[in-house]
Amino acid sequence: MSAAKPLPAVDYLKLPEGGEPYLEGYKCKACGAVFLGERTVCSKCGARDALAPQKLGTKGKLYAYSIVHRSFPGVEVPYISAIVDLEGGGTLKGNLINIEADPAKLKFDMPVEVVFKDAGRKDREGNSYMAYFFEPRRA
């Protein structure tokens, strides 16, 4: 197989032809709730057909985390499982990288940035995948 274009590892990660990767949320025009991925009904207020796609921001703050030391076979540990609130709405879960996995180094609300990289995993057909990660960001 030639160097095929990577696939998005989650369906709300968009890889536009010739453009930068981004994450797509759906925002409810009735109540303002932001969701990851496409949907037609808002589960906050029940509004129908009030959801519109919007590009999610790439800047956020660390809301909560865990440092994972035991995972499934083949998963490299330790790593930081992070919950990040994005500027402009939306909350993501992902790996926080390029910082020591040490509670003393992690501060609630520390600024982070969403970065896009190869997932480092391939499926059975040999396809590669694009994923998102969080990195510390200077405020």
Place this chain on the structure above:
Amino acid sequence: MGDVYVVGIDMTKFQKAGTGPAVDVLGAKAALGALDDCGLKIQDMQALYCGNLYQASGMVGQRILQQIGQTGIPVVNVANACATGATAFREGWAAVKAGLYDTVLAVGVEKMSAGLLGGGGSGGISKEGLFGSSTMPAVFAEAGMEHSRKYGTTFEQFAKVSVKNHHHSTLNPKAMYQIETPLDMVMGAEMIAYPNTKLMCSVNVDGSAAAVLMSEKKVKELGLGKRAVKVRASVMTSDPWQERDLVMPDVNTCTRLAAKQAYEMAGIGADDIDLIELHDCFATAEILHYENLGICKDGEAGKMIDTGAVALGGKVPVNVSGGLLSKGHPLGATGIANIFEVVTHLRGEAGKRQVEGARFGLTHVIGLGSACGIHILEKVA
């Protein structure tokens, strides 16, 4: 409408995951125990509500009747994650409350395997460890860290929950473990997902629990009032929308909602509760629920564990059975096993771990995804 009572109840001794008998035989054991506890027979039961998660499509309730008596009664099999047992109990309660039946049996049973729960995925590549962790220890660690960010709750305070619950289980012969785990042992155990160490994760076990529920009229008719325990509230909620729902299951809002409704239904307040069996699937979770159930103000949960208010002998003992952390957590059985513990105390039959003078007890479970079940029980005799 008359009240509904628990007249018979039992649970098996929880045992290491995978070592128990087949699921129907295991469920039958608790069912027979509950019948014996009130001196009734399977022929006296008008319906069976059976909770089991891992064989949810396997007609477990009918298979239990195939072990103990095929009387032709209606059987309802339910699955509701870790709230499965409480859901089976509540369905039985609702049917009796509605006047459909006078006497029903509720059974919760689970056979488990060892290891991490959660983290499953489908299609493409595995997401575990790529977009954070979906394993249960990490999910509940993150919920605990949310409490830390709000109130400064420490690793040590979370660890103290395990010290307490493991201590309690030394007094409970039906618990999986009867071992003391001092603070340094809990904090020094293998880190699974910070701040949860191995000793701060619930134990996967095989086990079952069963209860016979009865109408007030029938209790009087059969003269079973002496050991009957009244169900003062039975409540179930699902998770109302929260902004971080999609990535961070919220066990707080559904618990608060259920607790409010349960206290209203019972006509009592959190201050009236004498003991609580709550869903300590991880040590971090227990801390959250002191506040969610209203036994302390928001931000005071750390103080509750520091002062011993939630230990046996304290103001409101929590998880004197040893909890899911040490008694064990057979998913579908847990909701009824918690009720077994509270009923045993209200009857004054809890031996060394008896909460003296207990009149009101509360049970709480969470099925992630989410379901919250709360029951309030009252000693009447």
